Amino acid sequence: MPHSRFLKVACECGNESVVFDRASKPVRCAACNAVLAEPAGGRAHVKAKVVKSLG
Numbered sequence: 001m002p003h004s005r006f007l008k009v010a011c012e013c014g015n016e017s018v019v020f021d022r023a024s025k026p027v028r029c030a031a032c033n034a035v036l037a038e039p040a041g042g043r044a045h046v047k048a049k050v051v052k053s054l055g
C-alpha cells in the first residue's frame with residue numbers, strides 16, 4: 001500500500017487548502033465551496049492544482 005499523504009492544493013479562487021490524498025469524502029474549498037478532491041476508490045482524485053506534497 002502506498003503511504004498516505006497530504007497535498008497542498010490551490011483552488012481556482014486562490015484559496016489554498018490541505019487535502020488528504022485518500023479522502024473518503026469530497027473535499028471542498030472553504031472559501032468558494034468548489035470540489036477540490038473526490039474519493040476514487042482509495043486515492044482521491046484531486047481536481048485542484050497541487051502546490052506541493054506535504055509527505
Ligand SMILES: [Zn+2]
Binds near residue numbers: 014033
Ligand atoms: Zn475556492
